[in-house]
Amino acid sequence: MLRRLRRNPLCRRNDLVQAWIGLGLLLAALAATPAAMVLVGDAAHRHYARTAQHQAATRHPTTAVLLEDARHHPEPGSAEARKTRYPTNVRFTDPHGHTRTATADVQPALPKGSSIRVWVGTDGTLTDPPLSPSEIRSRAMGSAILATLGVHATAAAAYGAASRVIQRRNLAAWETAWAQTAPRWTTSP
Numbered sequence: 001m002l003r004r005l006r007r008n009p010l011c012r013r014n015d016l017v018q019a020w021i022g023l024g025l026l027l028a029a030l031a032a033t034p035a036a037m038v039l040v041g042d043a044a045h046r047h048y049a050r051t052a053q054h055q056a057a058t059r060h061p062t063t064a065v066l067l068e069d070a071r072h073h074p075e076p077g078s079a080e081a082r083k084t085r086y087p088t089n090v091r092f093t094d095p096h097g098h099t100r101t102a103t104a105d106v107q108p109a110l111p112k113g114s115s116i117r118v119w120v121g122t123d124g125t126l127t128d129p130p131l132s133p134s135e136i137r138s139r140a141m142g143s144a145i146l147a148t149l150g151v152h153a154t155a156a157a158a159y160g161a162a163s164r165v166i167q168r169r170n171l172a173a174w175e176t177a178w179a180q181t182a183p184r185w186t187t188s189p
Helices: 011-056 079-081 133-186
Strands: 059-066 086-093 098-104 116-119
Touching: 011 086, 011 133, 079 086, 086 116
Parallel strands: none
Antiparallel strands: 059 086, 059 116, 086 098
């Protein structure tokens, strides 16, 4: 792109325009990136913090009892076994005092009658725990990164569109020039 900005007798005006458009879009993308990251990241953080507050107000921890033995992991004691959870039937009491049964994901090899902690929504169904501060932070950072990629993708798309328009103009100019030159090069009447 920058080579087009140098003086060159073969350089057309369209080449200079394309180079300046590319340079302008590059500088604009670099200038807009920090602003987009801060604005989108802050908005996402506020959104997920409000979501976490709502979840904390509408979800309650309770104790559930396993109604059956949890499956055994094929490799007990491995790192994978510590992260793996198996669906198992449990009994718990919802916020209204009703006894319910549901399926919860539990650690492998827990025996029947074991107690586990589960989160229950106001409707009495099992749900995930509220968002933690680290989950809020990682989601906000993910949104900021996507905003950065969006700024750069928009600049690249604008440069591609401008290049396409300039290329079509160049091809039309070449066709016109060839239409004027071609009759002098042909020998047939």
